[in-house]
Amino acid sequence: MATTVATHTIDELVVRLGPALGGRIRRAEPLAQYTTFRIGGPADAFVDVTTADELADAVLAARALQVPYFVLGLGANILVGDKGYRGLVIHNVARRHRFLPDAAKTTCELWTESGAVMQDLILEAVERGWSGLEHYIGIPSTVGGAVWQNLHFLSPAPERERTMFIAEVFERCDILSEENERKTVDADYVQFGYDDTVFHHRRDIVLTATFRLERGDPDRMNRILHENLSWRGARHPWLQVHPSAGSIFKKIEGVGAGRLIDQAGLKGFRHGGAQISPMHANIIVNRAGTATATDVRELIAIAQRAVEEKFGQRLETEIGMIGEF
Template identity: 30%
Template sequence: MPEITPVPLSRLTTLRTGGEPARLVEAETPDELVGALREVWAQGEPWFVLGGGSNLFVGDEPFEGTVIRVRTTGIDELPGSRADTVRLRVQAGHDWDALVAETVERGLAGIEAMSGIPGTVGAAPVQNVGAYGQEIVQTLVEVELIDESTGEVATVPASELGLGFRTSVLKHHYGSVPERPAVILSVTLELERVGGEERPIAGEQLRGALGLEPDQAVSLRWIRDHVLATRARKGMVLDAEDPDTWSAGSFFQNAIVSDAFARTLPAECPKWPLAPVLDPVTVIPLAAFDGILPPPPVVTRDVKVSAAWLIENAGLRRGFRFPRSRAGLSTKHTLALTNRGEATAAEIAELARFVQNRVASEFGLVLQPEPVLINVEL
């Protein structure tokens, strides 16, 4: 196993927290990754996999186990299901934004709106990453993974991953374990060949975010540049010189609630139905019609609610922090909890709990953390 000298995890995570692990392993090939995982599983020791460190919140105490850092890279091109598509099989440790940049350069559409998202390709399906109306579920074909329970490597179609809003059967949600404990080795996406020419954009959410008219034509390069600029204005593009970007991205998930609960929130709170509302069609055979129509069925639906709006309207403004604390809300985006300089995990956890309590008191809703929490509790 390619073991290296351990370093504090605060040096390997974008939130800049975390103690030193007992062991640190770097896997640069798929075989090394599989071998390292099988070894730690056989020994039964604590472990976790580290990619870009952008979706982790790690505690201050030393981690008494093995951290396996995934450094595998590479892109293989495969035939698509149609003449105008191509499939890319990408190694798990490949930088996500580097992949997006390459697809834009090659005129391949499908993930350009996810420009600037930090982290590695292997982490993308775990939480079904998305931005501005695009999610990886829209282009994901399959993943190659190694199952923790058996140590076997298998190719699993996207349809078996339970991909939902920022979730999958592989995700370690706060307070629970994954439905399917496994580690992704590679990811296969199917993208559309559109070239570098301008074309109308189909997604309403993406058009709205970029200020595009329904028939306005733009190129993949234009979309990437404008998404990166939009994310930078929100402090969501990593910058070693800007503490406003020293975060795990959105610390809290946009809440998924019932339509009935959503109606109890203020009308101005942004809400997005997760499924269209369709008028039910009732067909009654003429011979059986007695002149009375049955009552329409009750249709329930889930609604996504803006966590940023809830935080701001619970009285917590951008840049909020406790006196003498080195943790604070971003001055650009209230969903990001930032490390203003050598903040401890305890300081960030204290701020996170305060945000949760304020939103719960004001709106009756407990926001859930988006990053994976290791050696730390909220």
């Protein structure tokens, strides 16, 4: 039986966060609607934060009261348990941003709060003629998620010769550290790696980020947008039709997990309402919106067993498992 955060503790959160933010706290809020998987039970407490200051305040309040918390952006790359989340879910919709060109208007700093949606920023940057973000079109992510994961995609067609990382345009970010200190940090602190940063290993919270963009050719940038969207659309199931969390498993020694799952004969395999996508075997989809977190977890285990039996390799998940299952 799930153990909820005590009602009096949530009442204390409301008081600590004050009339403005505390008044927004919702109880027993279903989380499925906030994830790209469209799966997940209720959070004991849930609050929307609309500025970086509100995000910091909510985290500090949860820490002070020792309430478990989770910062939620677009809800990609996670699976929320059917029993929900025992604690406070902080929904980050802090989306203010500014384009700050240099005097010569050849480069531009983009300052943005961490809840801004990458796709929105990409389209605005291209419209303004600033290049550097267009490579990541079509990947569901907020700015915070992009920095946390070191968002990446292949370099432009036709070569597709290397992986391009958000670290290449990153300048700095403002964080709330796990020691409750607000400070500005650079790439040396962030320690960008492949699907990895310091934020995987410390309970720091990204509040804002600054990227450096360059004046770009509009025709080339729009070509990249269309080619990348077409490339992804031909290989990945559409979230609007088949909700998913993106890639489920990490690569093994450079070999894509999807290839191993496909060769194990599981492409298109169904379990309950969950299915290994017929388009991409490293993606599990929520067919017709009927999958539960239990369906997905069991299908993950089926894929792991099949690959281990056939290849002697153990697949490791790369999505976050959030809440109670």
